[in-house]
Amino acid sequence: MAKRSAPEVNAGSMADIAFLLLIFFLVTTTIPKDSGISRKLPPMEPENDEEVIIKQKNIFTVLINGKDQLLVEDELMELKDLRAAAIEFLDNGGDGSCNYCNGAKNPKSSDNPDKAIISLKNERETSYSTYISVQNELVAAYNDLRNKRALLVGPQKSFGEMDFVMMEKNYKDINFNGDKDKLKEVIDQIRTEYPEKLSEVQ
Amino acid sequence: MSKFKSKKDNELPAVNTASLPDIVFMLLFFFMVVTVMREDTLLIQNRLPLADQVEKLEKKYPISYIYAGKPSKGYEKYGTEARLQLNDKFADISEIQAFINSERLAIRNELVDYLTVSLKVDRDANMGIVGDIKQELRKANALKINYSVATGSALEN
Numbered sequence A: 001m002a003k004r005s006a007p008e009v010n011a012g013s014m015a016d017i018a019f020l021l022l023i024f025f026l027v028t029t030t031i032p033k034d035s036g037i038s039r040k041l042p043p044m045e046p047e048n049d050e051e052v053i054i055k056q057k058n059i060f061t062v063l064i065n066g067k068d069q070l071l072v073e074d075e076l077m078e079l080k081d082l083r084a085a086a087i088e089f090l091d092n093g094g095d096g097s098c099n100y101c102n103g104a105k106n107p108k109s110s111d112n113p114d115k116a117i118i119s120l121k122n123e124r125e126t127s128y129s130t131y132i133s134v135q136n137e138l139v140a141a142y143n144d145l146r147n148k149r150a151l152l153v154g155p156q157k158s159f160g161e162m163d164f165v166m167m168e169k170n171y172k173d174i175n176f177n178g179d180k181d182k183l184k185e186v187i188d189q190i191r192t193e194y195p196e197k198l199s200e201v202q
Numbered sequence B: 001m002s003k004f005k006s007k008k009d010n011e012l013p014a015v016n017t018a019s020l021p022d023i024v025f026m027l028l029f030f031f032m033v034v035t036v037m038r039e040d041t042l043l044i045q046n047r048l049p050l051a052d053q054v055e056k057l058e059k060k061y062p063i064s065y066i067y068a069g070k071p072s073k074g075y076e077k078y079g080t081e082a083r084l085q086l087n088d089k090f091a092d093i094s095e096i097q098a099f100i101n102s103e104r105l106a107i108r109n110e111l112v113d114y115l116t117v118s119l120k121v122d123r124d125a126n127m128g129i130v131g132d133i134k135q136e137l138r139k140a141n142a143l144k145i146n147y148s149v150a151t152g153s154a155l156e157n
Helices: A014-028 A079-090 A128-156 A164-172 A180-193 B020-034 B093-106 B109-114 B127-139
Strands: A035-040 A059-064 A070-072 A075-077 A117-122 A198-200 B063-069 B083-086 B089-091 B116-121 B144-148
Touching: A014 B020, A035 A128, A035 B116, A059 A079, A059 A128, A070 A079, A075 A079, A079 A117, A079 A128, A117 A128, A128 A164, A128 A180, A128 B127, A164 A180, B063 B093, B063 B127, B083 B093, B083 B127, B089 B093, B093 B127, B116 B127
Parallel strands: A059 A117, A117 A198, B063 B116, B116 B144
Antiparallel strands: A035 B144, A059 A070, A070 A075, B063 B083, B083 B089
């Protein structure tokens, strides 16, 4: 029998098929943008917990009421002023034990960034967007202070031109070609100098 | 005389479309690779609030999602108050603990401690429901949470 060559497959419709698939994936694609404000919840406290006494001047109270108004240290405040007020409180260094603070050293405000606590309280009727805005401003206050500190400490440890947020990003980045252990040290140092002490009242 | 070319030869040749499938396939592969299918069908409105101090959520650790917001169009029978959604259906606050436990069972043992709960809450929801969720998460001992937000200026919320 004579060998018959197989007829060529017509590939003209290949483009149509590919387009069909392409459009399907175009429609179903959601580019994920999972980013947000990370928080750690306090664990459930045991029944017989001792009351810790904290000096009133070391607490910065922020209250958001049901009408989304802010009451900061018993005074009404606009959201845009919150960050500056928080920075002033945290960076105060009232008892002089903080040699890296740039604050006013007001004896009536916080003693040390390590002791300063921000207490956030909200009501059930508070809207979520306001709550997130306040959280964001308070995190921003910490980040601002840490960034400033990082720009001072960094160059001494050969990490110049890098603020704190950048440092953390580089630390997580596998492509970063610097000394990661040293970077971790700097990050930890700044973290202990300006610890994030944000407590939420339930 | 054949010296003069006929007018027909002077026309532009048709564009060769032989490489069109290649181009389309290239695009196709790109989209196939970046596509992440939606994990849950949303039954609620979910417009996230804005913030600018955001951290990227690490995908290498397990993440569970909790949604909350007003029931969206077609689900009006569930009321106009913000409701909770777990997986693909509306849920009650008391179901969170069971949900977290089932999520923990689904992941590898050594990763259980790294489970992060991502709260995707609508901007118009009030803090009542969020506070309840947080309380339940504390009871379930799932303490790592992440408030999912869109990037933008927080002052414009």
